[in-house]
Amino acid sequence: MIRSILLIFVGVSITAFFSFWAVAFSLLGAGENRIHRLAQLWARMLLALSSIPVEISGLRHVLLDRPQIFAANHQSDIDTLVALACIPVQFRWIAKQELFSIPLFGTAMRNAGYIPIDRRNHDSALRSLENAAQIIRRGRSVMTFPEGTRSGDGTIQPFKQGVFHLAISAGVPVVPVTIIGSGAIMRKRSLKITPGGVKLIFDKPIDAANYSIETRHQLIDEVRNTIVENYRNDSSPPKPGSAAHHTGIKKGV
Numbered sequence: 001m002i003r004s005i006l007l008i009f010v011g012v013s014i015t016a017f018f019s020f021w022a023v024a025f026s027l028l029g030a031g032e033n034r035i036h037r038l039a040q041l042w043a044r045m046l047l048a049l050s051s052i053p054v055e056i057s058g059l060r061h062v063l064l065d066r067p068q069i070f071a072a073n074h075q076s077d078i079d080t081l082v083a084l085a086c087i088p089v090q091f092r093w094i095a096k097q098e099l100f101s102i103p104l105f106g107t108a109m110r111n112a113g114y115i116p117i118d119r120r121n122h123d124s125a126l127r128s129l130e131n132a133a134q135i136i137r138r139g140r141s142v143m144t145f146p147e148g149t150r151s152g153d154g155t156i157q158p159f160k161q162g163v164f165h166l167a168i169s170a171g172v173p174v175v176p177v178t179i180i181g182s183g184a185i186m187r188k189r190s191l192k193i194t195p196g197g198v199k200l201i202f203d204k205p206i207d208a209a210n211y212s213i214e215t216r217h218q219l220i221d222e223v224r225n226t227i228v229e230n231y232r233n234d235s236s237p238p239k240p241g242s243a244a245h246h247t248g249i250k251k252g253v
Contacts, residue, residue: 043084075183173205
């Protein structure tokens with residue numbers, strides 16, 4: 001537990017440092033893309049500090065020439081770091097409103113172009129999704145956890161509908177993303193960090209243009225079932241310290 005406390009203390013310090021410079025750079029005219037790259041560096045540093053190697057597979061499914069929506073399962077705060085560190089294209093988060101209230105950190109998120117969403121307020125949530133649609137029209141991808149919150153027991157919860165409305169209205173593909181192993185590293189409502197590895201699986205994009213608002217549940221089921229299947233078929237995370245993962249992030253095809 002002492003190790004976890006030290007890691008959290010150092011992690012908070014690093015987060016404050018990067019948040020400060022994200023705000024400072026934005027005041028100096030740095031655009032959202034540069035702020036996002038700074039966030040990627042922050043995430044990779046925290047993963048390395050915490051001895052969390054990430055094994056990536058299916059990277060070929062990430063579209064490099066058009067926007068997409070990344071939809072991932074969510075079990076731990078570590079998931080945010082993994083997605084930031086490993087998704088190889090510019091994207092903007094759709095994240096819960098509470099994160100944007102954190103001093104300095106929330107300002108840095110806004111300056112990176114990330115989108116707050118308050119799922120308790122229907123009108124506010126709709127405005128957030130419209131902001132996300134505008135980002136997609138400008139050629140940027142979007143990342144979200146459609147469960148809406150972290151799973152406490154490792155099961156993949158039902159998906160919220162909002163992001164799938166967004167995918168259908170914008171006519172962009174949804175890339176199912178499966179994260180395996182993060183829940184064992186840092187469980188929900190726990191500050192204990194247990195060293196371990198994470199697997200990140202990108203699956204084939206599912207074209208939302210083939211669906212309508214009336215058939216949105218079919219799209220939701222297809223994305224969720226893909227993530228559940230990958231999770232069940234490949235549920236053993238990489239071991240920390242193994243020769244295959246000592247460099248931190250290993251990318252597969």
